[in-house]
Amino acid sequence: MQVPICGFDAKNAILCPQCEAKLEAGQLTKADVDASIKIAKLAKTNSEIDKFTLFSCREVAGEFVLYLAKSDIETIRKSRTLYRTLQGEFPGKIWIVESEANDRKFIEDLFFPTKILSINVVWVPGGIQKTKIIVSGKWTSRFPIDVNKVTNIVKQLRELDVVIEFEEGQRR
Ligand SMILES: [Zn+2]
Incomplete structure (x- = not known):
């Protein structure tokens, strides 16, 4: 140990x-x-x-x-x-x-066992850089991972502003 x-x-x-x-x-x-x-x-x-x-x-x-x-x-x-x-x-x-781990691996580990389709840097209005994560599959209310918590952890520990989207349909 x-x-x-x-x-x-x-x-x-x-x-x-x-x-x-x-x-x-x-x-x-x-x-x-x-x-x-x-x-x-x-x-x-x-x-x-x-x-x-x-x-x-x-x-x-x-x-x-x-x-x-x-x-x-x-x-x-x-x-x-x-x-x-x-x-x-x-x-x-x-x-x-x-x-x-690099940022991508860190994010993949947080989402495990859900697969991540892509992680890309995007610019949102106002010239702000964000990291867009596309999660495989469809969002349902039973999705086991709290995406708001993932967003907060990535912000606190990697200093990245992330936007999390799902492959099929958006969470509400
Ligand atoms: Zn000691």
Whole structure:
């Protein structure tokens, strides 16, 4: 297991002076610290989570974006139980994204398992640049992903203004 704070700190739910200094300097966030402790707690009894590499965690409006290694994401996507175990530790919805991803990959991860047809830069009146995302399929009221939350997360963490449209018909 690798987390943004020391393994020892995570396992004992404390911060050493070095990690404390990083937190004060803003190199680590409170969400990084909290998520590290949660992952370490789960890793004690879950051998798959014990192999995870958590790069960071960002809190956006009470929800948590977890930046994990690509192989960890593949493991989570194969196991609904594992996903639920992870989700169960957090007080808000978790979003699993690959660390060091480009904007497109970041957006695709947020929408997983829904496919994205295209992501293009468009200009809207007033010369404002926006990123237009076209989601595959048709929007229905049962669409499982809250597009307003995706819009907010992308704005907060990637500084992109996105417009989300569906392949067939628009959401209302
Ligand atoms: Zn430490």
